[in-house]
Amino acid sequence: DGGITQSPKYLFRKEGQNVTLSCEQNLNHDAMYWYRQDPGQGLRLIYYSQIVNDFQKGDIAEGYSVSREKKESFPLTVTSAQKNPTAFYLCASSMISRLANEQFFGPGTRLTVL
Amino acid sequence: DQQVKQNSPSLSVQEGRISILNCDYTNSMFDYFLWYKKYPAEGPTFLISISSIKDKNEDGRFTVFLNKSAKHLSLHIVPSQPGDSAVYFCAASGGFGNEKLTFGTGTRLTIIP
Numbered sequence: 093d094g095g096i097t098q099s100p101k102y103l104f105r106k107e108g109q110n111v112t113l114s115c116e117q118n119l120n121h122d123a124m125y126w127y128r129q130d131p132g133q134g135l136r137l138i139y140y141s142q143i144v145n146d147f148q149k150g151d152i153a154e155g156y157s158v159s160r161e162k163k164e165s166f167p168l169t170v171t172s173a174q175k176n177p178t179a180f181y182l183c184a185s186s187m188i189s190r191l192a193n194e195q196f197f198g199p200g201t202r203l204t205v206l
Numbered sequence: 207d208q209q210v211k212q213n214s215p216s217l218s219v220q221e222g223r224i225s226i227l228n229c230d231y232t233n234s235m236f237d238y239f240l241w242y243k244k245y246p247a248e249g250p251t252f253l254i255s256i257s258s259i260k261d262k263n264e265d266g267r268f269t270v271f272l273n274k275s276a277k278h279l280s281l282h283i284v285p286s287q288p289g290d291s292a293v294y295f296c297a298a299s300g301g302f303g304n305e306k307l308t309f310g311t312g313t314r315l316t317i318i319p
Binding site for chain 1: 210212215230238240242247248249251252254255295305306307310311313319
């Protein structure tokens with residue numbers, strides 16, 4: 093089954109701790125993305141990567157870091173510098189295509205800082 | 207600055223009737239538009255898209271209309287079904303080489319049986 097997996101589904105962290113959210117895709121997509129969703133708001137782009145070993149900041153990158161060592165994987169680290177980390181985090185992937193660039197989303201990880 | 211706007215946070219429609227969800231954008235560089243459906247605590251699911259060379263795209267019960275001069279797009283769902291109750295997001299991108307999507311804030315659609 094092709095798709096995007098995110099783990100864990102729910103994550104709790106103490107204030108001041110770093111935490112890493114996993115995102116894996118087996119769709120052979122070139123591009124991967126991380127978004128954050130807060131209640132009543134749309135999806136805001138944190139980081140994205142169009143190719144292995146390269147990534148760019150999105151609109152709200154402060155307090156986050158990523159890596160793209162493999163095409164299939166794009167983990168997101170929420171650092172202690174992120175002031176308001178409690179949110180629903182979504183990973184997505186897409187082809188890079190002139191014709192269409194639909195992004196396909198994983199099921200999400202809800203992070204709660206205690 | 208919100209480049210993609212969904213001005214109606216919620217919409218209620220009777221089952222069987224037409225649901226019309228609206229979206230406005232400000233960036234004239236956007237040339238590809240998408241609609242996603244999202245249930246609580248799940249990832250968004252792609253519904254339908256339209257490129258700026260078209261003004262209409264249809265897929266079953268879903269039709270998206272694009273009015274480039276007004277920078278406005280709408281999603282029509284007909285007939286509306288209870289399973290359509292969800293949050294709908296519109297999104298826009300600058301096309302090839304710029305695959306970043308800019309999302310609206312969403313409209314919660316409730317279908318009343």
